[in-house]
Amino acid sequence: MASSTPKNKVCILGSGNWGSTAARIVGSNVTKLPAFDNDVKIWVYEEMVDGKKLTDIINTQHENVNCPKRHRCADAAEAVKGATHIIVVIPHQFIQNLLNTIHGHTLPNARAISNQGMTTMTQIIHRTLAIPVSCLSGANIANEIAEEKYCETTIGCSDPTRLSYGGLCSTSPTFSDVIGVEFCGALKNIVAVGAGFIDGLGLGNNTKAAIIRIGFLEMRRLAMHISELRHRDVITTCYGGRNRLLAEAFVKTGKPMHQLEQEMLNGQKLQGYLTAGEVFSYIDGCGVTDHFPLFTNIYQICYENRSPRSIFDGLNVDFSQDTLGTMAPL
Known part of the structure; x- marks a missing residue:
């Protein structure tokens, strides 16, 4: 029946x-x-x-x-x-x-x-x-x-x-942490943009691995103050995907991101550099950009015409102790 x-x-x-x-x-x-x-x-x-x-x-x-x-x-x-x-x-x-x-x-x-x-x-x-x-x-x-x-x-x-x-x-x-899963899923795209800059500069896998490691620590630091989530995988996105690909082309061609998006993605949208703008606005409003040098550098490269080589500026941040306190909730 x-x-x-x-x-x-x-x-x-x-x-x-x-x-x-x-x-x-x-x-x-x-x-x-x-x-x-x-x-x-x-x-x-x-x-x-x-x-x-x-x-x-x-x-x-x-x-x-x-x-x-x-x-x-x-x-x-x-x-x-x-x-x-x-x-x-x-x-x-x-x-x-x-x-x-x-x-x-x-x-x-x-x-x-x-x-x-x-x-x-x-x-x-x-x-x-x-x-x-x-x-x-x-x-x-x-x-x-x-x-x-x-x-x-x-x-x-x-x-x-x-x-x-x-x-x-x-x-x-x-x-159970919905915001954490989603939030770090977005942050990894910023790290992938940084990885793409390294590929565009031709600096090799050692340098790329270092940028990914620092990116992961900044993701973790920001997530710890907004969400319960402590871990997300960023490796796949940093070695494949559109964010890394366009960031590499950004360095090699000198064309702006929005132009490369039109030329290379066939109508699709790039999330990494948009998220970089949103995250920078947030951490800048909280007055903690010095705690996130990689995210800040990627934002400035994408939006303020800084040289891609400036991605290394100020990356000697001590992540061993967390001094941020509680940041503004989303």
């Missing part, structure tokens, strides 16, 4: 590298999970390509034959209609406008998960939609996940008993 319990429905907001990767993983996994409907809706930012709507092109030419019930649509409110699980994979600078569009169209018992991150994505989503929000973080490279290479993914969830993404997203550890 068929069960009368309604099935969970998934909606993915975003169709870039991560949105497409999520669609592939989730689209495959829902067919294996009896509690989920096989129909996965994906919101796509509509644009015209060669006189045709992007959604029409994707739906007719790039549908995965192994998962025929993934539907792309340009109406975000329609995409989230009836969804119990909402996966948010769009750059944080666009999130508020999208949330305003879907506000009032989500189920009251829906839950969301975000993979982005000083006001964090989860805070914005919860504040606007008033639904529980978890955070998914890597470090993961989207195209490697799409190729089904082994990786680990961390989910931050304030109430793990309500978390039902494990089988859906094929993830690994779960932490």
Whole structure:
């Protein structure tokens, strides 16, 4: 006898590298999970390509034959209609406008998960939609996940008993510290920009390892005063990914970040240098920039036309003792 319990429905907001990767993983996994409907809706930012709507092109030419019930649509409110699980994979600078569009169209018992991150994505989503929000973080490279290479993914969830993404997203550890997972997931992108500067300068792996180590210590120091989180992996992002790649090109070409973003990312957005601006504004407002020389140097290189070689200035900070005290909460 068929069960009368309604099935969970998934909606993915975003169709870039991560949105497409999520669609592939989730689209495959829902067919294996009896509690989920096989129909996965994906919101796509509509644009015209060669006189045709992007959604029409994707739906007719790039549908995965192994998962025929993934539907792309340009109406975000329609995409989230009836969804119990909402996966948010769009750059944080666009999130508020999208949330305003879907506000009032989500189920009251829906839950969301975000993979982005000083006001964090989860805070914005919860504040606007008033639904529980978890955070998914890597470090993961989207195209490697799409190729089904082994990786680990961390989910931050304030109430793990309500978390039902494990089988859906094929993830690994779960932490109760949502803001910590998200916050350090954003900070690692700044460190990756620094690693890219080192690659652009051609200074080798010893120097790069030193910058990553200092970056990790600054991440830890800042996280200790904002969150419970004490550890995040930054290695993958510093050796791969768009933040490192564009930072290397920034040094070699002398072109500004926003121009390289347009030339190299095919419409995608770079998070590292944007986050560097937000973090610097925060630590500068707290009067503690001297405690974060690497983050400060990366900001000045990106925004104040400092030489990439200035990344080494003032890096002899003593991290053995923490003298910051309590900093302003997010």
